[in-house]
Amino acid sequence: MKKQFLYSLTVFVLLISLSVPALAQEGTPILVWIDTTRQAAVDAYLAAHPENASLIQVEIVDRAEFSQKVLLFNNVGSGWPDVVFAEPEIIATVAGEQHDYPLDLTPYVSADILDNFADGANAPCTTPDGQLLCLRNDLAQMVLWYDAPLMAEYGYDVPTTWEEYEALGNQVAAEHPGTIIGAFGDDQGMHTYLWGSRCPVAQLVDATTVYINTADPTCTRAATMVDNLLANGSMVALSPFDPAFVQLVTDGKLLMLPAASWYGEYVFGGKEDSLYYQAADGRLGVAAPLRWSGEDTAWTGAQGGSSWAVSKHSTNPTLAAEFVVFVTTADAYQGTAPTLPAYEPAATVWAQTLASNGVYAFDPFPVLQSSATLIDPLWGNVRFSRASAFNTVVIPALQDGQTVVEAMPVFQEQLVNLAQSIGYTVVTSR
Amino acid sequence: MTAQETARAAATQTTVRTAPTRRSPLRAGHFFILPYVLFLLAFGVGPGIYAFLISFSKMVGGRPQLFQAGLSNYATAFSDFRFGSAIEHMIQFLLISVPVGIVGVVLLALLLHQREGRFSAIMRTIYFVPGAVAGPALVLIAIFMFDPNVSPFGGLLHGVFGFDQVRDLVRERNFPLLFTIITFFAGAGGWIAIFYGALNGISREIIEAAIIDGCDNLQLAVRIKVPLIRPYIAYMLILTFAGNVQLFAEPQLIGRAPGSTLSPYWSPNQLGYAFAFELGNFGAAAALSMLLLVIGVVGAFIIIRVTNLFRTEVSGE
Amino acid sequence: MTAQTRHSAARGNSAGARLYRSIVGNMSFTGFLFWLIVLIVFGLFFGLPLLWLLIAPSKLDNELLSLPPLAFGDFNNYIQAWNNLNVFDEGALVRWGFNSLFYTMSSLLISVAISVPAGYALALSKFAGRRVILWATLITMILPASALVLPLFLEMNAFRLVNTPWAVILPASFFPFGVYLSFIYFANLIPPDLLAAGRVDGCTEWQLFRYIALPLARTLLGLLAFLSFTANWNNYFLPFVMLNNGDLFTLPLGLKTLIAGTSAINPTFATDLPIKRPEAALTGLLMVLPVAIVFILSQRYVISGALTGGIKE
Numbered sequence A: 001m002k003k004q005f006l007y008s009l010t011v012f013v014l015l016i017s018l019s020v021p022a023l024a025q026e027g028t029p030i031l032v033w034i035d036t037t038r039q040a041a042v043d044a045y046l047a048a049h050p051e052n053a054s055l056i057q058v059e060i061v062d063r064a065e066f067s068q069k070v071l072l073f074n075n076v077g078s079g080w081p082d083v084v085f086a087e088p089e090i091i092a093t094v095a096g097e098q099h100d101y102p103l104d105l106t107p108y109v110s111a112d113i114l115d116n117f118a119d120g121a122n123a124p125c126t127t128p129d130g131q132l133l134c135l136r137n138d139l140a141q142m143v144l145w146y147d148a149p150l151m152a153e154y155g156y157d158v159p160t161t162w163e164e165y166e167a168l169g170n171q172v173a174a175e176h177p178g179t180i181i182g183a184f185g186d187d188q189g190m191h192t193y194l195w196g197s198r199c200p201v202a203q204l205v206d207a208t209t210v211y212i213n214t215a216d217p218t219c220t221r222a223a224t225m226v227d228n229l230l231a232n233g234s235m236v237a238l239s240p241f242d243p244a245f246v247q248l249v250t251d252g253k254l255l256m257l258p259a260a261s262w263y264g265e266y267v268f269g270g271k272e273d274s275l276y277y278q279a280a281d282g283r284l285g286v287a288a289p290l291r292w293s294g295e296d297t298a299w300t301g302a303q304g305g306s307s308w309a310v311s312k313h314s315t316n317p318t319l320a321a322e323f324v325v326f327v328t329t330a331d332a333y334q335g336t337a338p339t340l341p342a343y344e345p346a347a348t349v350w351a352q353t354l355a356s357n358g359v360y361a362f363d364p365f366p367v368l369q370s371s372a373t374l375i376d377p378l379w380g381n382v383r384f385s386r387a388s389a390f391n392t393v394v395i396p397a398l399q400d401g402q403t404v405v406e407a408m409p410v411f412q413e414q415l416v417n418l419a420q421s422i423g424y425t426v427v428t429s430r
Numbered sequence B: 001m002t003a004q005e006t007a008r009a010a011a012t013q014t015t016v017r018t019a020p021t022r023r024s025p026l027r028a029g030h031f032f033i034l035p036y037v038l039f040l041l042a043f044g045v046g047p048g049i050y051a052f053l054i055s056f057s058k059m060v061g062g063r064p065q066l067f068q069a070g071l072s073n074y075a076t077a078f079s080d081f082r083f084g085s086a087i088e089h090m091i092q093f094l095l096i097s098v099p100v101g102i103v104g105v106v107l108l109a110l111l112l113h114q115r116e117g118r119f120s121a122i123m124r125t126i127y128f129v130p131g132a133v134a135g136p137a138l139v140l141i142a143i144f145m146f147d148p149n150v151s152p153f154g155g156l157l158h159g160v161f162g163f164d165q166v167r168d169l170v171r172e173r174n175f176p177l178l179f180t181i182i183t184f185f186a187g188a189g190g191w192i193a194i195f196y197g198a199l200n201g202i203s204r205e206i207i208e209a210a211i212i213d214g215c216d217n218l219q220l221a222v223r224i225k226v227p228l229i230r231p232y233i234a235y236m237l238i239l240t241f242a243g244n245v246q247l248f249a250e251p252q253l254i255g256r257a258p259g260s261t262l263s264p265y266w267s268p269n270q271l272g273y274a275f276a277f278e279l280g281n282f283g284a285a286a287a288l289s290m291l292l293l294v295i296g297v298v299g300a301f302i303i304i305r306v307t308n309l310f311r312t313e314v315s316g317e
Numbered sequence C: 001m002t003a004q005t006r007h008s009a010a011r012g013n014s015a016g017a018r019l020y021r022s023i024v025g026n027m028s029f030t031g032f033l034f035w036l037i038v039l040i041v042f043g044l045f046f047g048l049p050l051l052w053l054l055i056a057p058s059k060l061d062n063e064l065l066s067l068p069p070l071a072f073g074d075f076n077n078y079i080q081a082w083n084n085l086n087v088f089d090e091g092a093l094v095r096w097g098f099n100s101l102f103y104t105m106s107s108l109l110i111s112v113a114i115s116v117p118a119g120y121a122l123a124l125s126k127f128a129g130r131r132v133i134l135w136a137t138l139i140t141m142i143l144p145a146s147a148l149v150l151p152l153f154l155e156m157n158a159f160r161l162v163n164t165p166w167a168v169i170l171p172a173s174f175f176p177f178g179v180y181l182s183f184i185y186f187a188n189l190i191p192p193d194l195l196a197a198g199r200v201d202g203c204t205e206w207q208l209f210r211y212i213a214l215p216l217a218r219t220l221l222g223l224l225a226f227l228s229f230t231a232n233w234n235n236y237f238l239p240f241v242m243l244n245n246g247d248l249f250t251l252p253l254g255l256k257t258l259i260a261g262t263s264a265i266n267p268t269f270a271t272d273l274p275i276k277r278p279e280a281a282l283t284g285l286l287m288v289l290p291v292a293i294v295f296i297l298s299q300r301y302v303i304s305g306a307l308t309g310g311i312k313e
Helices: A002-027 A036-048 A050-055 A063-076 A088-093 A111-116 A148-154 A162-175 A187-197 A217-232 A243-250 A263-268 A317-329 A344-350 A365-374 A386-399 A404-422 B003-013 B026-054 B072-079 B083-114 B118-132 B136-145 B154-160 B172-200 B204-212 B217-228 B230-245 B249-255 B268-277 B282-307 C015-024 C029-058 C076-086 C092-124 C130-142 C145-158 C166-173 C176-189 C192-200 C205-216 C218-234 C237-242 C251-260 C277-303
Strands: A030-034 A056-060 A083-086 A142-147 A203-206 A209-211 A256-260 A284-287 A307-310 A425-427 B058-060 B063-065
Touching: A030 A036, A030 A317, A036 A050, A036 A056, A036 A317, A050 A056, A063 A083, A063 A088, A063 B063, A063 B268, A063 C145, A083 A317, A088 A307, A111 A317, A142 A148, A142 A187, A142 A263, A142 A365, A148 A284, A162 A217, A187 A217, A187 A256, A187 A386, A217 A404, A256 A263, A263 A284, A284 A365, A307 A317, A344 A365, A386 A404, A404 A425, B026 B282, B026 C092, B026 C130, B026 C145, B026 C166, B026 C176, B026 C205, B058 B282, B072 B083, B072 B268, B072 B282, B083 B118, B083 B172, B083 B217, B083 B230, B083 B268, B083 C029, B118 B172, B118 C029, B118 C218, B118 C277, B136 B172, B136 B249, B136 C029, B136 C251, B136 C277, B172 B230, B172 B249, B172 C029, B172 C218, B204 B217, B217 B230, B217 C029, B230 B282, B230 C130, B230 C176, B249 B268, B268 B282, B268 C145, B282 C130, B282 C145, C015 C029, C029 C076, C029 C277, C076 C092, C076 C277, C092 C130, C092 C166, C092 C176, C092 C205, C092 C218, C092 C251, C092 C277, C130 C176, C145 C166, C145 C237, C166 C237, C176 C218, C192 C205, C218 C251, C218 C277, C237 C251, C251 C277
Parallel strands: A030 A056, A030 A083, A209 A425
Antiparallel strands: A083 A307, A142 A256, A142 A284, A203 A209, B058 B063
């Protein structure tokens, strides 16, 4: 009798103790860290899942300081947000050994959903050993924006290859001097021309190894082209946000600009307070990213695009992952999001938001949709900033009168040093 | 007796040693200072010692394991490829910012004090208020003020200095000067207010005696006022030196501006920040902080010795 | 140069001479020019950026580039910019402003209450450990604040104060700068003769402090008050480390967080929120105005503290 009683008691206790965590999981609130712009995502989730209203706590934060907060929380053993909105670069930093923040989402996201993301969208979120550390929120691939009426007026065809692009630059330099077809004054230049050429500024080989080789032919061809266009004046060594560049646009000198997909709405704009075009007069055209002739694919770079991640320390990972899946895939949010969704079905719904903006010469969505899959995945997500190396080494070299080609060796040196200081092993040939 | 001698006499008048009183001020001194000492230990000395210990610690999961790293953090910090240039930048910045800061503040305080009145009061306010601008607004101001095309100072930048584009001005070799300008803009006002208050503390009689003796404003300033506020100048010298050794906020903010070519590891303190929060290596960051501390303390020590800042008549030192 | 020659230029009682004297005062003509030019040049240095900041919210984002720097835009844009800042969370700015005021005033009261007696004791008492305390104070001021992030955070966490106002108020009340200023002030201003006389008369140490030293220290109090106010009002670092709950944020922290994810400072953060550079400029004004007001109000208090040095023979 006693034995039986003890036995059933044990089983009973075991069952309770196994189910208690599950109960706790269902009921534990999650803390979501976002920026001001993403409040709409939380609102959309709560509208769709009002039963979870008491379980979602939100804080607005500055994600640039996120890695600092993670370390502080590591030291006291509590405080991490269950969900964070941050760029894949930041997620990569907090995936490092000392931070160890993001949860592998693979068990929580079905293969169907993953397939519906644009090809390669989640590549920056995926570690070399296959862990999915974040889900992409939006994409910012480089496309070719151009002034449609001006192109028609000058009688030019929109280029499809980099060779044609360079030839066009030579042509405008001769026929319409002062006209601009590109910018190379900050890391936007690196993301456009070097990444777009698949130049190995830093490519992730595996979790601890990086391939860096700025002397690779893929780098040299892009650098040579840029040097040529800078020399003949059809490309300017300015940031697209430099007031001097904006003045060029206002003066009608900007013929085309390879730039991120969000430039259409937020830089060209077509609104009274927009930076480039203040009137919605059907001026802005867009074309597919350029490819190097002899290659099949028009690989392109990107600048921007963020993601959502879940904490390893979350006490309610199911809810957290469900939240992340919702905000990255739901039409209710992504359909009206500010920038191009990474999730293709939602992107199709999002296309309608472009219709109301009269700045476009024609519907830009087909180009945006097809180019979204062309972001070169080889760069991968390294834990150091290529952009900072570029801005602090290459741009000053250009300002001192060097050419881009001449600046590549110091760029190489800086990249290698940075990678090694973070702890990577660097290979310079493959 | 000349005004100068009067002043010196007034200053030294207080150094007459009095015989110790019956009731020693010892206990009372402790009572007055106790609350502060508690805060000093809790928020100054205590954390400082802990930071010192962290510099010898290994990091596991972002948490310091005390004393397991020996001197390796120091090796990591000092052998980093960015360390040398960061120190170089710090020195360049110190060489410009400290003299400019001291001279600028003393000059303005003297001029303001020379003549009371509404103009002086208005100027004082204008000098002080920029100290309240911080964060995004300060970045915005810096971005716009340094761009000859959109700055109110555009005429000056174009015409006098020949800068046509922002990148002519905002470039590597100008950063020490640019940061001097920004830190002076944000910090001078507070010191000017302090010096002005100190100058106000100078006895009217001394000043009047000097004027009667025939001192003009320049002599009054140089021979009477400046010597009498010497302790404040020494104090500012110490803190400006130490504070500029730690330069962090300005390069960190400016580095975030679009198109910025400023390295995120420009100053030693920025490098330490990167060790801590990019690498998660608080140990190396603490090691670097200890170096900056030593530099600052050595500078302070020299200044204190030279000016005898700690000597007061009571202490009998 | 005798007094007589110095005033020769303004001799006489004609209206012109009186006007001249009222402008130039007791300075020589070149001295006056130097005085005026230097003060005005620096006035422009400090003032033009402030003026720009004041005008910036009156323009649209692209007008900041297209209009002349000091051109005024449209007054309605101020209201629009304010609404834009609030579009996200109606009461947030007010809440943050209140927090800032509460934390700053609390730290101010505590720090002044602690620093003034401490500086007095360091200057005018002889006691064991005086030098140690002076050096320790100096060293903590020189120690890089970034080294203290982790230790302070752990300390506040040990007392369960993280994410409460006290985690900001208490460390901010540690005001070594004020103690030093107070030390220098008392050491140079109050002769021990005065205190000795008081002691002979039978005053307690507290009475000496309260009735002799303190009244003479009004300038110091004014200075410390607004220096403490300004430093704490602007402090971003401490609230950032200690606070995670947006409702507890101070104004600099809250505003920076608000702006951080938008394109106001970093144009690559595309956002559909109407927060751009004019709004960022408005946040600067919000931060600056209270300090300007406090400074102007305490000017009087500071000036009126003009002292005679305490010796009445």
